[in-house]
Amino acid sequence: MKKYTITALVANKSGVLTRISGLFARRAFNIESLCACTTENQALSRMTIVLSGDEYTLAQLTKQLDKLIDVKKIAIADENDSVYRELLLVKVSAPANKRSELIEIKEVYKAKIVDLSPETLILELTGEPNKLDGFIKVIEPYGILEMARTGMTALSRGEKCLNDLVDYNECI
Amino acid sequence: MKLSGADILIQCLKEQGTDTVFGYPGGCVLDIYDAIYRDGTLKHILTAHEQGAAHAADGYARATGKTGVCIATSGPGATNLVTGIATAYMDSVPLVAITGNVTVANLGRDSFQEVDIAGITMPVTKHNYIVKDINKLASTIREAFYIASSGRKGPVLIDIPKNIQTEQCEFTPAAPAPYLPKPVAPEKLKEIADILAKSKRPLLIAGGGCIGSNASDNLFALAKKMNAPVCATLMGLGAYPASDEQFLGLIGMHGTDAAAKTFRRADTVIACGMRFSDRVAGNRAAFAEGKTIIQFDIDAAEIDKNVKADHSVMADVNEIFKVLLPLLGQTDRKDWLKEVSAYKEYENANFDSSLPAYKILRALRSFTDADTRVATDVGQHQMWTAQYYPFEQPRTLISSGGLGTMGFGMGAAIGACVGSGKKTVLVTGDGSFHMNLNELCTAVSHELPLVILLMDNNCLGMVRQWQTLFYGKRYSQTTLDRKTDYCKLAEAFGATGMTIASEKDIRPVLKKAFAAKGPVLVDCKIGIDDKVLPMIAPGKSFEDIITKLG
Known part of the structure; x- marks a missing residue:
């Protein structure tokens, strides 16, 4: 498949x-x-x-x-x-003794911390879906409390626009 | 001029050339019915049940080629249309269904007789609408008619909340948007024309698309130019004259032995407006083995859907024929036609009762004209009609193919009769007839010249046949054992009842039935164990055709 x-x-x-x-x-x-x-x-x-x-x-x-x-x-x-992109928001368990490790990982992936509480933090990451998959794998051991992914969006590169295409029927 | 929504609807229907509507009034269409009353020019056929109205509008459309229109109220009125809409959808019949609904303010509150008919009919319509703004009503109706009758035709539903029917807005009359099928570029057909010219044993299969695109004349011309045999799917019967020597009849599960044998020998199969349904193709994987498959269809999604075509053109079939014909030279295929005509010798081995249905159906033709509409219900009688009644012209067979709707016949025959304005025949079975026999009252009210041949075998014959062949003769719930006296029933409705009890009754009773005024119900007492043969069991190939039971 x-x-x-x-x-x-x-x-x-x-x-x-x-x-x-x-x-x-x-x-x-x-x-x-x-x-x-x-x-x-x-x-x-x-x-x-x-x-x-x-x-x-x-x-x-x-x-x-x-x-x-x-x-x-x-x-x-x-x-x-x-160009393919997807956005991920993930809430991870982040007690004080684990927080610095998580911040290190976030740096590698260029993710953002968008919320912080004494026991949790929310990370935001944008990228191609497989990058998001990889990121999730790495932070999984810390305890993912919940997460939301937007699903993938895509735009073709260059000057081509979807709206300018001839009807799909004409191409077959 | 300022008009109410209900009046706009009537004006738009008339604009589209609608002269007849089928329907049933109710709370949320009161304003529409008031507008029909005040207008006084639309012919309205009041059915006994909304399902009958939907089938009647469908039968009207199949018989005339015009878009059928039915009207029902909200809630149960609307849901009663669903089977009729789904039937039209499966057979690509142009239909506009109009439903009332509760006021926009009451939508979504589970109001009395409220149902989300747009949601319910989404998978069985080409498109549907809920009109929430009176200013969009006229354009919506016009668009609905265009969608229903263009491209691959089909049903469209317009749900009109009650307040939209009473609100007013400015109305500007407009002529209906013409639908002109896209012309086909000759380059697309050059290669196919070469293949056809080289083919030694071509076979043309006519589907419903040949009727939908009015391609009969060009199909005939193509068959004559190619000297190719022609067979038809159930939806394609009538597209090619049955009496022509090149015609082999129905192809598929209950197709003729000649069609099956010819198919097996053919090197090139030209599918004209047909979709290789499982009832035609059987074993899809083996279907195309060793053959070149050429498919013509207006719906891109049908190309390669069920059977992979080697060559295909996505366009209106008649437009394709118009371009293809001049590209082809007259080809002599004497040997092929001779071989094929030998396959046509076939005995009716499948009847062992004293009153075989095929004898009635063969005799029927001497009482009908070539353009008489013959409607059917669904089951053995339907297949026998397809096999034994010679359909000479398009739009003469009115039958539910794709959905296989038992109960379709009564409504459809009424619609076909009103549409054609001529004596119409319904061939039905005792199972199907009991589903919607209530519509007999509609036929009587309108004094419709309808001859109903009821193939009465006291069982659900087709299901029984499968139980005989595949379920060890365990006749679970298929022996009807009804005590209905059909002649008395007909009389009670105000129709005429007659009986064909033996072979010698066939001609005299048919003669009387066709001479009588108004609807006639003929109870044909056929045998319980007659089978529809030939048969290709589901999923099997043309090699596996059963022509005789051991």
């Missing part, structure tokens, strides 16, 4: 997320993450979907997605020509 990243511009309306997630459930697509956000254009939201599957599933997912009236543009992100 491979991982694929699909980016989409969709109508910024209520119910669109339900339509899309409902489609994934109905067609039994295995989604690793789905990240939705607003864009420079109020009428559109941007979604980044990480699919785990094969070429067949990828083709079906993009074609089925493209049939939804509210989905305006779709692209499969080019692994070598895109």
